[in-house]
Amino acid sequence: MNIAEELRALVGPSGVLEAADVATRSAGVWRADNLKAAALVRPCSTAEVAKVLQWCHTHKVAVVTQGGLTGLVHGADAQSHELILSLERMRNIEVIDPLQRTATVQAGVTLQTLQEAVEQHGLAFPLDLGARGTATLGGNAATNAGGNRVIRYGMTRDMVLGLEVVLADGSVVSSLNTLLKNNTGYDLKQLFIGSEGTLGVITRLVLRLREKPTTRNMALVGLDSFANVAHFLKHMDRSLGGTLSAFEVMWQSFYRLVTSPPAKGKPPIAQDYPFYALVESQGADSALDSQRFNAALESAFEAGILADAAISQSEADCHAFWSLRDDVEQVMHLGAPIVFDISLPIAEMETFAAGLKSALPGLLGKHQLFIFGHLGDGNLHVAVVVEPQAYLTARPVVEAQVYGALAAFRGSVSAEHGIGLEKKPYLSVSRSDSELALMRTLKQALDPLNLLNPGKII
Numbered sequence: 255m256n257i258a259e260e261l262r263a264l265v266g267p268s269g270v271l272e273a274a275d276v277a278t279r280s281a282g283v284w285r286a287d288n289l290k291a292a293a294l295v296r297p298c299s300t301a302e303v304a305k306v307l308q309w310c311h312t313h314k315v316a317v318v319t320q321g322g323l324t325g326l327v328h329g330a331d332a333q334s335h336e337l338i339l340s341l342e343r344m345r346n347i348e349v350i351d352p353l354q355r356t357a358t359v360q361a362g363v364t365l366q367t368l369q370e371a372v373e374q375h376g377l378a379f380p381l382d383l384g385a386r387g388t389a390t391l392g393g394n395a396a397t398n399a400g401g402n403r404v405i406r407y408g409m410t411r412d413m414v415l416g417l418e419v420v421l422a423d424g425s426v427v428s429s430l431n432t433l434l435k436n437n438t439g440y441d442l443k444q445l446f447i448g449s450e451g452t453l454g455v456i457t458r459l460v461l462r463l464r465e466k467p468t469t470r471n472m473a474l475v476g477l478d479s480f481a482n483v484a485h486f487l488k489h490m491d492r493s494l495g496g497t498l499s500a501f502e503v504m505w506q507s508f509y510r511l512v513t514s515p516p517a518k519g520k521p522p523i524a525q526d527y528p529f530y531a532l533v534e535s536q537g538a539d540s541a542l543d544s545q546r547f548n549a550a551l552e553s554a555f556e557a558g559i560l561a562d563a564a565i566s567q568s569e570a571d572c573h574a575f576w577s578l579r580d581d582v583e584q585v586m587h588l589g590a591p592i593v594f595d596i597s598l599p600i601a602e603m604e605t606f607a608a609g610l611k612s613a614l615p616g617l618l619g620k621h622q623l624f625i626f627g628h629l630g631d632g633n634l635h636v637a638v639v640v641e642p643q644a645y646l647t648a649r650p651v652v653e654a655q656v657y658g659a660l661a662a663f664r665g666s667v668s669a670e671h672g673i674g675l676e677k678k679p680y681l682s683v684s685r686s687d688s689e690l691a692l693m694r695t696l697k698q699a700l701d702p703l704n705l706l707n708p709g710k711i712i
């Protein structure tokens with residue numbers, strides 16, 4: 255059986271790449287290796303996706319669905335006997351409805367394309383992350399992407415109103431709900447959001463839009479203690495009347511890294527504070543919003559919460575502040591980073607970080623530790639950088655340390671990146687036996703032949 259030839263009959267000649275052509279494509283934005291697969295199929299419509307999956311079902315061929323390949327957990331890795339299903343030819347924004355405040359899109363539309371399209375209607379799609387130019391909306395939903403504004407708008411899960419999905423046997427479930435409230439039995443779309451391509455293939459989405467904020471105020475502040483970081487979060491959220499849109503924290507070592515050469519960033523405030531927070535407020539009244547934001551900072555100073563602050567005077571300042579927090583690439587240049595994407599209660603963070611800092615020297619040789627992340631969401635990114643030749647032996651040691659500490663209070667081994675292959679061995683840190691059993695029941699019910707992204711998550 256020639257897979258490529260049979261698939262061409264279903265989706266046309268330009269819809270299929272042979273194995274040799276697949277091998278010339280990069281495996282992902284952050285990856286040095288190339289893709290491998292028996293073939294890559296690029297359907298143009300839900301009907302074509304259905305035909306492909308029907309064919310796979312009949313011939314028992316495993317399918318790995320791919321979006322923009324910006325994931326970090328090997329959730330879309332394919333093996334050479336599997337078929338890659340790419341949604342790259344499904345890039346239409348079908349409807350933007352400014353009154354209902356919804357967009358209906360095909361799964362291959364990139365996040366940034368939608369953000370820019372809805373802006374022209376004075377609306378916003380508030381999901382935002384560094385990979386916006388490449389990541390697709392189908393991939394964002396399949397992985398339940400998080401990003402920078404979760405504190406205000408939630409994860410992708412909170413922005414999806416409806417989905418169209420093709421199941422493992424090729425049947426189509428069109429659940430393109432546009433209503434904000436629709437409490438009619440099981441919320442089927444939630445089954446597929448965050449399922450990483452293991453339960454069905456998302457082909458179209460109805461997304462919730464918001465009125466576009468027109469003002470932005472930001473500050474980068476220095477804090478003397480972690481207790482003050484936690485106070486500052488509550489203080490700002492309470493003072494800003496619902497307009498707090500981001501609350502990011504950088505431990506000192508990360509702040510120094512991104513504000514010292516060879517990094518391009520300059521330090522807006524001194525580099526001596528143990529903690530730095532980036533706080534952002536988005537609103538709709540320039541004068542009032544600035545006044546409220548500045549008053550909130552002032553009262554934080556008076557209450558002894560803040561040690562120092564730089565306040566944005568322009569959009570350029572806001573960009574400069576964000577580019578410090580987003581300059582994660584600096585970590586990559588130092589050696590081989592072992593990276594984590596964890597969630598834990600804010601009350602546990604200081605003990606967790608201190609425990610890690612004191613344990614690592616005994617476990618590893620030369621290394622560097624960086625902690626930063628979406629503290630307002632309880633989500634920290636931890637990077638332990640070791641020498642490249644030490645990576646393979648160091649990684650399980652560091653993982654045991656990080657996940658062992660999380661297990662004590664049932665933290666999450668993945669706050670926003672997902673499980674894929676990378677976090678799969680540690681899923682039981684965050685999920686009970688009965689939860690895992692129910693996940694397997696769902697997988698068995700929806701994909702009894704185990705053809706959809708096999709081996710991922712569970």
Ligand code: ZN
Nearest residue numbers: 401628635670
């Ligand atoms: Zn993140």
